Amino acid sequence: MYVTEAGDKDPTAELNEFNTSMTKIEDGIDRLQSEELTTFSSVELITSGDPDAAQQGYKDAIETIKTRIILEDIIQEEIRHASILHKNLANAYSAEWNEKMAVVANEFEAELSEAIDSLDKEAEKFSEVLDTEKMDIFDHLARDKTTLLETIKNQHVNASQFETDFFVQLDQMTKLSRSVDKTQLLFFEFVVNCLDLQEERLEIEKVMVNMNMTNYLDVLQGQSIDAGNISTALDFTFAQFIKDSTPNMPAPLPVDNGFTVDIKPDRGVGGIYHAGTHDKIKFTINATQDCWFILRYRDTMGDEKQLCPNESYNGGNFLKANIPLVIPDDLPYDFVAQKPFGIDSLEVIASPDQIEYIPETDKLAMGPYMGPSKSKNSLALRGINMQKEQSSESFLQGGSYDKVFYNPELSGNAVISKAFIRVVP
Incomplete structure (x- = not known):
C-alpha cells in the first residue's frame, strides 16, 4: 500500500497527468497537419487573378498562420509540463514511454517535413503574381530559407539526440515549426510589398508586432522599394527569429584556408540615417584571411553602384587578414543620407582568388x-562563382547574412556578405 505524505503526488495521478499532457501534444501535432491549418488553398486564391478572391486569400492565410503559431505556443508549454512530470516517472515507466515518445518524435518530424515542403510549393505558386525580375529575387529568397530550415530540421531529428534528451529536442522542433510559419509570413510580406498592397501589408505588420518580430520594412511609408532591397531586409528579419531554432552545435573544427568575412554599417545592420541632417554613412569590412573583394551599393529604387573597384578607385580591393577596412575613408567621395528614402543594400563579394580591375x-x-541570376552570371564570366551552401554553412557555425564563412571544401571560390541601412527624412 502506498501512503502519500503532505505535498506528495499520487504516482497514479501523476502518470494520468503525464498521459494527458502527452495526448495534448500528439493532438496538437495532428492538428498542425490538418487541412484546415494549411495555407495552400489561400495561396491559390491569391494567385487566381481575381482581386476580391486574392484579398480574401491574404486574410485567410494570415489568420491561419496566426492560429498555427498560437497552437505551437500551446504545444511548447505542454512539452515543458510533460518534461517535468517525466523526470518523476521515467524510472518506473521508461520502456513504455520511450517507445511512445519515439512515435511522437516521428509524427513531429513528418509534420515539419510536410510544412517545409508546403512552404516550397507555395513559393512556386507566387510565380503567377510576380513579374520575372521579382520572381527571380523571390526564388533566391525562398530557396535560401527552405534549404536552411531543412538543414536545421535534419540536425534536430537525429536519432541519437532523441535517445539522450527527447523533450529538449521536441521543444526545439516546436520552435522550428514556429520559424517555418514565420518564414511563410515573410514570403507573404515580400509579395504584398512588391504588389503595393497596403492593406495586406499593414495586416501582416500587426501580426509581426504581436509576435515580437523585428520588421525592418516599417519605414516604407508608402514609397516604392526595389524588390532586391526588400529581400535583403527580410533576410535579416529571418536571421533574427531563426536563432531560436538553430541547434546548439559544437564548435566547428578549423578548416584549412577557411575564413569569415563581414560588413557592418557604423549604426549597425538596419541602422537609420536621416537625410534632413545629411547624416554621413560609414561601414567596415573585415576578413579573417587575406582576400580580394568587390563592393556594391544599391539604393531603395534599385539603382546600383560598384564602389570598389571602379574607374575612380581601381585599386584597394584587397583585404588584409583581421585588419578592418573602413569605407569610404580612402574613397574619393563621401556617403550622405539623401532621397530616395527607404532601404539601401550593401554587398561585399569576397574571394581568396585575386579579383582584378576590368575597365x-x-x-x-x-x-x-x-537580379540574382543575372548578377551571378555576370560574376561567373570573370571566374567568380558563389558557394551555394554558404548560408546553411554559416548559420550552423554561428554566422548570419552579414558574417559568412568561406569553406574551401565546398565548390565555388567566393561568398557574399550583406548588410543594409534605412534612410528616412
Whole structure:
C-alpha cells in the first residue's frame, strides 16, 4: 500500500497527468497537419487573378498562420509540463514511454517535413503574381530559407539526440515549426510589398508586432522599394527569429584556408540615417584571411553602384587578414543620407582568388539592379562563382547574412556578405 505524505503526488495521478499532457501534444501535432491549418488553398486564391478572391486569400492565410503559431505556443508549454512530470516517472515507466515518445518524435518530424515542403510549393505558386525580375529575387529568397530550415530540421531529428534528451529536442522542433510559419509570413510580406498592397501589408505588420518580430520594412511609408532591397531586409528579419531554432552545435573544427568575412554599417545592420541632417554613412569590412573583394551599393529604387573597384578607385580591393577596412575613408567621395528614402543594400563579394580591375565592366554607375541570376552570371564570366551552401554553412557555425564563412571544401571560390541601412527624412 502506498501512503502519500503532505505535498506528495499520487504516482497514479501523476502518470494520468503525464498521459494527458502527452495526448495534448500528439493532438496538437495532428492538428498542425490538418487541412484546415494549411495555407495552400489561400495561396491559390491569391494567385487566381481575381482581386476580391486574392484579398480574401491574404486574410485567410494570415489568420491561419496566426492560429498555427498560437497552437505551437500551446504545444511548447505542454512539452515543458510533460518534461517535468517525466523526470518523476521515467524510472518506473521508461520502456513504455520511450517507445511512445519515439512515435511522437516521428509524427513531429513528418509534420515539419510536410510544412517545409508546403512552404516550397507555395513559393512556386507566387510565380503567377510576380513579374520575372521579382520572381527571380523571390526564388533566391525562398530557396535560401527552405534549404536552411531543412538543414536545421535534419540536425534536430537525429536519432541519437532523441535517445539522450527527447523533450529538449521536441521543444526545439516546436520552435522550428514556429520559424517555418514565420518564414511563410515573410514570403507573404515580400509579395504584398512588391504588389503595393497596403492593406495586406499593414495586416501582416500587426501580426509581426504581436509576435515580437523585428520588421525592418516599417519605414516604407508608402514609397516604392526595389524588390532586391526588400529581400535583403527580410533576410535579416529571418536571421533574427531563426536563432531560436538553430541547434546548439559544437564548435566547428578549423578548416584549412577557411575564413569569415563581414560588413557592418557604423549604426549597425538596419541602422537609420536621416537625410534632413545629411547624416554621413560609414561601414567596415573585415576578413579573417587575406582576400580580394568587390563592393556594391544599391539604393531603395534599385539603382546600383560598384564602389570598389571602379574607374575612380581601381585599386584597394584587397583585404588584409583581421585588419578592418573602413569605407569610404580612402574613397574619393563621401556617403550622405539623401532621397530616395527607404532601404539601401550593401554587398561585399569576397574571394581568396585575386579579383582584378576590368575597365569595361567595373563601373561606378551600374544602372538598375539586374537580379540574382543575372548578377551571378555576370560574376561567373570573370571566374567568380558563389558557394551555394554558404548560408546553411554559416548559420550552423554561428554566422548570419552579414558574417559568412568561406569553406574551401565546398565548390565555388567566393561568398557574399550583406548588410543594409534605412534612410528616412
